[in-house]
Amino acid sequence: MDEILVLAEHRRGQLRDITFEMMNFAKALASGNQMEVTVLLLGHGIDEMAGHLENSCDNLLMMDSPELADYTPDPYLLALEKTINERRSFLTVMGHTAAGMDLAPALAARLSIPLMSDCLDATLNNGILEVERQIYGGKINAKLGMKPFAQYFVTQRTGCFPTSLVHDKSAGKFPLKPPAWQEFRRNFVEYVEAELSGVDITAADILVSVGRGIGKPESIAMVQEFADAIGAPLSCSRPVADKGWLPKDRQVGTSGKTVRPKVYIALGISGAFQHQAGMKNAETIIAVNKDARAPIFNVAQYGIVGDLFQVVPILKEKFSK
């Protein structure tokens, strides 16, 4: 039977949510197409993690080796190349994450298997893969029908499938022998935690968040006055942190912080997927943006289509004593 091979992703001994999301994606795709779901767990000291996976897939492949403890491309590429070639997995799935983005393209090139990256969903049409992804920073959706291939490779965007697993299977567990390791040209040294600026935005009840629409760093002062009037700290989207206009630990999003304040006020933030991932679970989201079609309005409860430079000063006045 054809199989969908899911590469489990873990860090510091913990399986990451994307692993469960991919398993749910694979399960849905497999059931409509008479395929099996096989999870590949590469790591070191992986028995506990295996326990979380073995009741939700058809096959669980386990390769345990010290070289695989933390993700690094050299051994992971060799391990995946061996596994995919031997099993002729029809579809390989990994997360479009910091690890998957590093691993997938080189693997696809090595195996000459076409790679569709950052996919929201995928279906099979007569054995041919069709994927859904976004282009132009999430402003346009694209459905891509692929050409027929013997094998496919997909990396999946986080947050598109449920993270809870149904324990309705009993996987055959297969320990895999690691391949002969060659000399590694890149080495993992250590994890590095980010510097702190003294304000923990994840603890705030209200956040006033600025995006690219703020235009220049001098304009932040005006927003700071409003934020002070309501007792909220400032946070931001990626472009503002990249430019150093606010400290990096104020950044909300996939590579920054995930926040769940009572109120999240997004000013001049378009709401690209990576930002939404960090704030969409705020209780109340109010967005101000000049573009009525900005993706932020899909996740906000309240929207103001307008110029933040006109809105913020008047809003501030409503709170002055």
Next chain:
Amino acid sequence: MNIVVCVKQIPEVAEAELEINKQGSGIDTEDLVMGINEWDNYAVEEAVLVKERHGGSVTVVTLGDADSEDVLRRALAMGADEAVLIQEEGFEGSDAFGIARGLYRAVKNLPHDLILMGVQASDDGWAQVGLILAEWLDLPFASLAVDVQINGDLVSVHRELESNTQEKVELSLPALITVQTGINDPRYVSIMGIRKVRNIQVRETDYEELGLSEDEIGLGGSSVASRTLSLPSGGEGAEILTGTLNDICEKTAQIIRDRGGVS
């Protein structure tokens, strides 16, 4: 040190309202301003910084139409020394592998100790081309770099992970690194700066000269058979507040008070 930077020219869409063209095959780019892919701009700056610290030369390469020469000129003004333009003809409709084939052929014969490019381009967002290139060139690589330090033959890279965490990795040169936005502070390019480098000749090449055939690139070489574009559906969407500016701010202030516990 010989540094090669691959850059792309893209339509700037962050502040634009996009329309899908009549054929449904692409967006209307008529009213859009073209510019350098933001990630690649950071890569050019990083390359020039490396040159300033360690000596050497920077060659910037792009695959695009005649207008793409603008991004090469920008890079030269920032401090790159040489520029190569791979003409786009034949490559239209390529997937990431097709673009990588073009870059591979052009780059493999350039001396390279370090190859830099952005993690992804803001149009297709594949985030694949750089690492496919690394694999074909048989180079160690690191993606999502937010810090690069070179020590002799070793390069130490901080890679951006999720949730405000990074990892430090070490690789040996020659290597390929894809850079994340925010890795540095790209220098400003003035008209004067561009004029100063106007005498630098841009070397041009095309797919035939690179030895590529039509079934390796473009639509023929792509793994994709069809593409249908649409505007993302709004979902439930926000309640858009209406009225005068004062009304809107009054309503908003009330929401903030009720939901945020502000007096």
